[in-house]
Amino acid sequence: MVHDDYKEMIPARALSALDAAEERALNEHLENCAECRKELEDWQATAAALSLASDPAEPSPKVRERILSEVRKDRASEVIPFTPTPRRNLWTSFGSLGAIAAVVLFAALSIGLAVLWRQNQGLKSADEFVQLVNTPGARVRELRGNDPGQSATAKLAYDRNGRAILMASKLPNVPQGKAYQLWFIVGDKPPVPGKTFVPDSAGNAVLNDEMPRDAVDADVYAITVEPASGSSAPTSPIYLRTF
């Protein structure tokens, strides 16, 4: 077949009405012929106009809901499978992080609180957070993702008795049946599970927790995604952590 033979087949191809062998042959030609590809695009526009010959019809509102629900699940799964940097296995190398001291950065804290205040718009939570921070011996740690492009952050305030409040923002939605879970990691010991939580639709979350005494001033605080009922040991990569 020559170019003109293929060109003649294009209107039928736009209607996907070619027999299988013809379509295969034309597709091979299209790979090498820009003119015919353009021709196909033009005929597809004509074919698309035929859609308007059908009567418009209204689908059930449930279709819209289902689509948007699937999309949200998709978004959550796009972001959450989180691979720590290959150089460091975060669940096994806490010994090397043991020297990281928990430092209270009051200047940073005041800025951070103002941000949290706005982001969470939960004055009661922010009040409680401030009260906790003002408790003698209290500390605040910031949790971030390994990926610099990751916008989710959290701050964890806790006092010497183990009372803790986590305020997180810009967290992606979790898939149905899943929740975020807080972990306390001391030295090389297995991570101690904290509570689970689910952010609101804006990605904000406030979690009140009681950490075990030996987890006060833990080397690392981390957040993973777990089954909604919580896990006794982490089952997913770390999403946010203190550094």
Add this chain to the structure above:
Amino acid sequence: MQPEDDVKLLKAIAARDEAALAQLYDRYRVILFGLLMRILNNREEAEDVLQEVFLQVWRKAHDFDENRGRPFTWLVTLARSRGIDRLRTLAARERVAEASAREAVEEFSDAATDAFKSEQRGLVNKALAQLPDEQKRPLMLAYFDGLTQSEIATRLGAPLGTVKTRMRTGLMNLREQLAGKGESFGF
């Protein structure tokens, strides 16, 4: 809304903007669902395919190339292709045979359509009405029933060469009739 607005929506969807997807759905659901109902003649199947189509839009919006066609063409081609695929699957299961009577189609609000689509629909129907039946039937059997030229020849009891000529001539006539009458057709 103009085609360039649709391009913006598709770009926003490619950037993972859910609201843009919802907006695109609101704009095209009535046309695409009408198309899928015409192809599948079954509300449940048509709704299922409509969902698949928009999830594909969500996942593949970055594949849309505005230099290669209008968003309308892209969306309709996607929906029709999915609809025909489903029709063939159903036909293979012999579940479509009994669907002779069209299902009742719910009323849709005027707000769900707009002047652009109504006008374009009028133009297409007028153009089709002017086509000789021998040209129109192969087009409709291919587009809405997903039949190949050989299948159409068998269905109509016409020689294959004749069907090929009539189909091509029919589509050329349609294009000529619509040319210059609506920028949004993309030709």
